[in-house]
Amino acid sequence: MYRKVTEGIQVTVEPFFMDEESDPDRGYYFWAYTIEILNLSADTVQLRTRHWEIVADDGQAQVVEGQGVVGEEPVLAPGEAFEYTSGAPLPTPSGLMRGTYRMEDADGRGFDVQIPAFSLDSPHATRAMN
Numbered sequence: 248m249y250r251k252v253t254e255g256i257q258v259t260v261e262p263f264f265m266d267e268e269s270d271p272d273r274g275y276y277f278w279a280y281t282i283e284i285l286n287l288s289a290d291t292v293q294l295r296t297r298h299w300e301i302v303a304d305d306g307q308a309q310v311v312e313g314q315g316v317v318g319e320e321p322v323l324a325p326g327e328a329f330e331y332t333s334g335a336p337l338p339t340p341s342g343l344m345r346g347t348y349r350m351e352d353a354d355g356r357g358f359d360v361q362i363p364a365f366s367l368d369s370p371h372a373t374r375a376m377n
Contacts, residue, residue: 251363255288256323256350258362264369271340271371278367279334282316284348284360286323292350293322294329295357299346303339304372316348340371 249260261281268277286292299311314320321329335344345364351357 249363249365251361252287253360254350254358255286255290256292256348256360257283257285257287258348258360259283259285260363260365262344262365262367264367265334266370268334269369269371274338275336276338276340276367276369276371277334277336278369279332280344280365281330281332282362283328283330284321284323285328286325289325290352291322291324292352294320294348295351296349297346298349299335299344299362301335301337301342301344303337303342305339307338335367337367340369342367 251258262278265277265279269275294315296314297316300308302308317331317333323329343364343366346362347359349357350360
């Protein structure tokens with residue numbers, strides 16, 4: 248599990264490789280990940296946008312941006328959490344993801360919350376030691 252707190256918002260990520268959704272012979276590897284966003288601050292906040300960078304182990308990178316997450320822009324009062332599961336494909340057997348959520352407090356102040364960088368590793372990855 249990966250965890251990071253930014254301005255009182257805790258983001259926890261648990262990635263898992265989806266072997267049954269992957270096709271290594273065709274260079275297609277798929278991961279799902281569950282994210283929990285927990286409001287540890289004293290203010291109510293709303294998730295407005297997401298920004299992801301997905302990097303394959305061969306250096307190929309793609310950026311994904313959009314409104315909310317899984318079709319929602321959750322509002323979190325102090326102590327409340329929101330959890331969702333999504334997924335990402337890669338053309339390589341390993342890589343990483345990192346990103347930010349743009350949040351807004353009740354006064355309309357926007358701020359970025361860091362999503363911890365996390366590894367996407369599959370049993371198909373081969374590691375060489377130097």
